Every structure is written in structure tokens, then in C-alpha cells.
Amino acid sequence: MTSYRQPGVVLTDHRFTVPLDHTDPSGERIELYGREVVAAGQVGADLPWLVYLEGGPGFGARRFVGTQAWLGRAVREFRVLLLDQRGTGRSTPANRQTLPLRGGPRAQADHLAHFRADSIVRDCELIRRRLTGGAPWTVLGQSFGGFCATHYLSTAPGGLRTVLITGGLPSLDAPxxxxxxxxxxxxxxxxxxxxxxxxxxxxxxxxxxxxxxxxxxxxxxxxxxxxxxxxxxxxxxxxxxxxxxxxxxxxxxxxxxxxxxxxxxxxxxxxxxxxxxxxxxxxxxxxxxxxxxxxxxxxxxxxxxxxxxxxxxxxxxxxxxxxxxxxxxxxxxxxxxxxxxxxxxxxxxxxxxxRTDWPALYDAGRLAANTVPVAAAVYHDDMYVDTAHSLATARAVGSLRTWVTDEYEHDGVRASGHRVLDRLLALARGEA
Structure with missing residues (x-):
């Protein structure tokens, strides 16, 4: 692992290997990259982890400088992992240059079938056990990252301490x-x-x-x-x-x-x-x-x-x-x-x-019985994620509190500095 400094923070590069297909754990493996960020004065502190899941699909985690946007608020109390989801950023790439290594279009499509939220969440669970020693962590999901967080609640809630979603509550059943x-x-x-x-x-x-x-x-x-x-x-x-x-x-x-x-x-x-x-x-x-x-x-x-x-x-x-x-x-x-x-x-x-064999992503029954604290910012008339769909999902998920606002657009968690993250943490903790 390599560590280095930016203003106010210490960064550490992490690399993880995970199965391409989690149903075949002994098969081919791919590499994931994550950037750990911790406040400069808390490098040796025993801090809880927060993993950030970027929007997309297909974008690596945002490259912040120092304590930009919400990151400065997060490192006050968390050790943050900015994860490049599979196929993105510094993780094993999937693009026009690399996909031909898989073979023809059929082999490429079969390969990419392993790059949705279900695989991303199973990646997170392997990484979590390695980094936290098994302790649950907090997930911050922006846009598509919120879709992944909702799938996380459906399939592996035991790994979650808190879930924070910004502009990313998906419909549970809309095609x-x-x-x-x-x-x-x-x-x-x-x-x-x-x-x-x-x-x-x-x-x-x-x-x-x-x-x-x-x-x-x-x-x-x-x-x-x-x-x-x-x-x-x-x-x-x-x-x-x-x-x-x-x-x-x-x-x-x-x-x-x-x-x-x-x-x-x-x-x-x-x-x-x-x-x-x-x-x-x-x-x-x-x-x-x-x-x-x-x-x-x-x-x-x-x-x-x-x-x-x-x-x-x-x-x-x-x-x-x-x-x-x-x-x-x-x-x-x-x-x-x-x-x-x-x-x-x-x-x-x-x-x-x-393709017709895509598996279901959300378990409505499990989500209704959810007990993990969840806070979601729903941006009024969000151009990318339908507000009505988001609010219907909010009503369907247990222990979820929403903040509906027209003060920000879809990028509110970045544009607001610390304000959106502050609000979500307060909601999840019953302080607002």
C-alpha cells in the first residue's frame, strides 16, 4: 500500500482481487482499486468506515483534492473508501481496448453481465470484511451508487451500519x-x-x-x-x-x-x-x-x-x-x-x-422489514431519477427517512459542500 498527503488528509491506495463471477469464487478474478482517505490528525485513530459508491454506471470514484465537497465533513468521523467500481477508474478496465481480450461480442456481453449492482455489492462485502475485520460500515451512494445501496439493503443488510443515499432511490419494479x-x-x-x-x-x-x-x-x-x-x-x-x-x-x-x-x-x-x-x-x-x-x-x-x-x-x-x-x-x-x-x-x-436473463435486483419483502438506518435526499424534479419513483420506494423501505428538497439538483451532495451529508447523517441518527 502507498500512502501520500494532500491538504488536510492522508490518502492510501488499496488493491483488492475479487471473483469476476461471484457464483464461481474459484474462477477468474479481477482487480478493484480503492482510495482510503483519513483526516491528517486521525491517521492512527480507530474510526468507522464509510464507503462511497459513485453514480453512473461506469464512473470511477470522484478524484477529490484534499477536503473538497462532502469529503471534509466525512473525514471528521470516518475513514473513507472511495471505491472504483468494477470496470472503472484504476480497477481492471472494461472498454473498447480491453474487451476484445474476452473474445467476440457474445463473450463480451456475457462478461459485462457481471458489472451491475449485484456484483458491485458482493465486491463491497468482500472488501468490507478485509478492511473492517467484519464490522459493518456506512455506505454513501450517489445516483447509481444509491441503486447499489438499495440492492445492498436487499441482499446483505448485516454488512451495513447506516445507508445514506443522494439522488439515487430507484424504483423497485419499474421496467x-x-x-x-x-x-x-x-x-x-x-x-x-x-x-x-x-x-x-x-x-x-x-x-x-x-x-x-x-x-x-x-x-x-x-x-x-x-x-x-x-x-x-x-x-x-x-x-x-x-x-x-x-x-x-x-x-x-x-x-x-x-x-x-x-x-x-x-x-x-x-x-x-x-x-x-x-x-x-x-x-x-x-x-x-x-x-x-x-x-x-x-x-x-x-x-x-x-x-x-x-x-x-x-x-x-x-x-x-x-x-x-x-x-x-x-x-x-x-x-x-x-x-x-x-x-x-x-x-x-x-x-x-x-438479453432476457437479468436477475431481480430488489427484494421488496426484505426491504419492507429493513432495520438499518437509511436517510435519502430526494431532489425535487431530479432530471435523472424520477421523484415519484423515489418516493414510492421510500415508502416501501423500513427505517428510511427522506429529505425532499428543491434547493439542489442531482449533484447536491457535491455542490452543497458539507450540507447534504450533514443533513443525511442527522436524519439517520434521529437528530433531525
């Missing part, structure tokens, strides 16, 4: 179609709110989409920016500062050139950084499977359900005089055509979309 059917109206509300704040962006967005319709545009790195791909910049609107970031991006889209207006290099570079899946391909591959629970294939649910909302059709918007609607947290087959980080994985994605 992917219902998730996206609830999502598109929320996304439309966010876009309308953005245009109300920045009315000048209505024409800017239409002009950019029209340009992309008429000119094939290939961004740095080979990403093909189609009108639909441009619309997906709406994913920014789910964060606290996302509307402002989108506005500043749109206002510098065009430059004058000898051959006429063109999309600026700076705009293209920023769009590529926002849209490329090179750093998190599992997000695209597993985004719909995280909702699958053995009731048929997901079958590109977001794409199919989008047809029920024709107002999101870029061509129809440009043919009329209405605003172009951005989209949000949805994955479509065309993502695997326009993004070079995903193109080699198109057939693998098709096989995952057709």
Missing part, C-alpha cells in the same frame, strides 16, 4: 420503458426552464442543429456530431450549474471564416469533452441493463419510448418554428455509430439490449 416514459417530460421541463432563463439560446440551438443537418461535422477524436448527438448536451441540465454551462457553450458556437460561418474549434473541443464516452463506456453499455429485472429485454427502451414524444424530433423542430428540445440521460443505438469509443462495441451493446 426501463417506464423509467424513460417518466423521464422525457422531466427533461422537457428542464429545457423549457433553460430557455426561460436564456431566451437567446432558442435561436442559437436551432442554428447549430440546422448547421449540423447541412454539414457533416466530425469533432476532434472522430466523434460525428449529428443533430441528435447535439441534443444530448441536455444531460448538462440535470446539475446545479448545468444550464449556465450549456449557455456559455452555445454562445460561442460559430466563427466567421473565408467560406462562411463554421463551428469554432473551441466549441467543437468542448462538445467533444462533454459527449465522448471514451472515459466511461460502461455508462453507455449498461445504462439500460441497470433497470432490467428478468421481464424481457430492454431493447433500446429510451429510443423506443422517445417515439412517444415527437416534440424531441430535431427534424420536426427545425421544420417548424418551435424550440429545439435537448435530451437527457438516455442512450440510443446511434451513440454506437457516432462515438469512436463505442463503435467497436455496437454488436456487444445489441446483445446486452436483447
Amino acid at each position: 426501463a420503458d417506464d423509467v424513460y416514459r417518466a423521464a422525457y417530460p422531466r427533461v422537457q421541463r428542464k429545457v423549457e426552464a433553460h430557455y426561460a432563463r436564456y431566451p437567446q439560446d432558442v435561436e442559437r440551438a436551432r442554428r447549430i442543429a440546422a448547421h449540423l443537418t447541412e454539414h457533416r461535422t466530425v469533432l476532434p477524436g472522430g466523434y460525428v456530431l449529428t443533430p441528435e448527438a447535439f441534443q444530448s448536451l441536455g444531460i448538462l441540465l440535470g446539475s446545479g450549474d448545468g444550464s449556465h454551462r450549456l449557455h456559455y457553450l452555445l454562445e460561442n458556437a460559430f466563427v466567421r471564416t473565408p467560406t462562411g460561418p463554421a463551428l469554432s474549434d473551441g466549441f467543437q473541443e468542448e462538445v467533444h469533452a462533454a459527449l465522448s464516452f471514451a472515459g466511461h463506456p460502461l455508462y453507455a453499455l449498461l445504462h439500460e441493463p441497470i433497470y432490467a429485472q428478468g421481464r424481457g429485454p430492454t431493447a433500446w427502451a429510451a429510443e423506443r419510448v422517445r417515439a412517444e414524444f415527437p416534440q424531441f424530433d430535431a427534424g420536426k423542430a427545425l421544420a417548424g418554428d418551435g424550440p429545439l428540445l435537448f435530451t437527457g440521460e438516455t442512450i440510443h443505438p446511434w451513440h454506437f455509430d457516432v462515438d469512436p469509443a463505442l463503435r467497436p462495441l455496437r454488436e456487444t451493446a445489441e446483445l446486452l439490449a436483447a
Whole structure:
């Protein structure tokens, strides 16, 4: 193990080996990476552990510097483990470069079937026993990390001291179609709110989409920016500062050139950084499977359900005089055509979309009988996780207290500094 310092904290690198398939513990093993963080003055103290599960799927744990965001509050009383979930960050990677080592698309899809919440939680249980000597720990789950925490409560509550969930209470039974059917109206509300704040962006967005319709545009790195791909910049609107970031991006889209207006290099570079899946391909591959629970294939649910909302059709918007609607947290087959980080994985994605044998993730009976203290922040009109679904789950889980707030968007636990974590700890302890 390697230890090093940042302002106010001491960091230690941990590596763990776990079974790829937990039903075959003697089979292939993969490596997981975790970063331990402890306050500089408490390195030798006997502190309880808190494990942080990042959102996604497909993102490694956030790389904080010192005591940024909620971490400064956490290290006052916890030894924190920032875990790179399987396939992410410094854990054994799963991407277009490494997956061919598995074989063809079928073998790759079978491999990725082991990268959902059920496997992540079993990883956590092996790691917990190693780090705590068997003592239960606290889980902080952001977004998809909250989905994992809910599965944890369903399958291994004995390993849990407390569960804290931010923007990540999933529906216990909604199929992917219902998730996206609830999502598109929320996304439309966010876009309308953005245009109300920045009315000048209505024409800017239409002009950019029209340009992309008429000119094939290939961004740095080979990403093909189609009108639909441009619309997906709406994913920014789910964060606290996302509307402002989108506005500043749109206002510098065009430059004058000898051959006429063109999309600026700076705009293209920023769009590529926002849209490329090179750093998190599992997000695209597993985004719909995280909702699958053995009731048929997901079958590109977001794409199919989008047809029920024709107002999101870029061509129809440009043919009329209405605003172009951005989209949000949805994955479509065309993502695997326009993004070079995903193109080699198109057939693998098709096989995952057709898969029907996904096991159930949540045990409603066990959740109803839960006695582990749980506190969940539910962000009012969260663009990424449906509020009604979250509140229905909150009513179905024993010993769970909710804090519903419109003060923050989906990234509240980071944007609020210590406030969201403070509130959740107080709720879980009966102090609020």
C-alpha cells in the first residue's frame, strides 16, 4: 500500500482481487482499486468506515483534492473508501481496448453481465470484511451508487451500519420503458426552464442543429456530431450549474471564416469533452441493463419510448418554428455509430439490449422489514431519477427517512459542500 498527503488528509491506495463471477469464487478474478482517505490528525485513530459508491454506471470514484465537497465533513468521523467500481477508474478496465481480450461480442456481453449492482455489492462485502475485520460500515451512494445501496439493503443488510443515499432511490419494479416514459417530460421541463432563463439560446440551438443537418461535422477524436448527438448536451441540465454551462457553450458556437460561418474549434473541443464516452463506456453499455429485472429485454427502451414524444424530433423542430428540445440521460443505438469509443462495441451493446436473463435486483419483502438506518435526499424534479419513483420506494423501505428538497439538483451532495451529508447523517441518527 502507498500512502501520500494532500491538504488536510492522508490518502492510501488499496488493491483488492475479487471473483469476476461471484457464483464461481474459484474462477477468474479481477482487480478493484480503492482510495482510503483519513483526516491528517486521525491517521492512527480507530474510526468507522464509510464507503462511497459513485453514480453512473461506469464512473470511477470522484478524484477529490484534499477536503473538497462532502469529503471534509466525512473525514471528521470516518475513514473513507472511495471505491472504483468494477470496470472503472484504476480497477481492471472494461472498454473498447480491453474487451476484445474476452473474445467476440457474445463473450463480451456475457462478461459485462457481471458489472451491475449485484456484483458491485458482493465486491463491497468482500472488501468490507478485509478492511473492517467484519464490522459493518456506512455506505454513501450517489445516483447509481444509491441503486447499489438499495440492492445492498436487499441482499446483505448485516454488512451495513447506516445507508445514506443522494439522488439515487430507484424504483423497485419499474421496467426501463417506464423509467424513460417518466423521464422525457422531466427533461422537457428542464429545457423549457433553460430557455426561460436564456431566451437567446432558442435561436442559437436551432442554428447549430440546422448547421449540423447541412454539414457533416466530425469533432476532434472522430466523434460525428449529428443533430441528435447535439441534443444530448441536455444531460448538462440535470446539475446545479448545468444550464449556465450549456449557455456559455452555445454562445460561442460559430466563427466567421473565408467560406462562411463554421463551428469554432473551441466549441467543437468542448462538445467533444462533454459527449465522448471514451472515459466511461460502461455508462453507455449498461445504462439500460441497470433497470432490467428478468421481464424481457430492454431493447433500446429510451429510443423506443422517445417515439412517444415527437416534440424531441430535431427534424420536426427545425421544420417548424418551435424550440429545439435537448435530451437527457438516455442512450440510443446511434451513440454506437457516432462515438469512436463505442463503435467497436455496437454488436456487444445489441446483445446486452436483447438479453432476457437479468436477475431481480430488489427484494421488496426484505426491504419492507429493513432495520438499518437509511436517510435519502430526494431532489425535487431530479432530471435523472424520477421523484415519484423515489418516493414510492421510500415508502416501501423500513427505517428510511427522506429529505425532499428543491434547493439542489442531482449533484447536491457535491455542490452543497458539507450540507447534504450533514443533513443525511442527522436524519439517520434521529437528530433531525
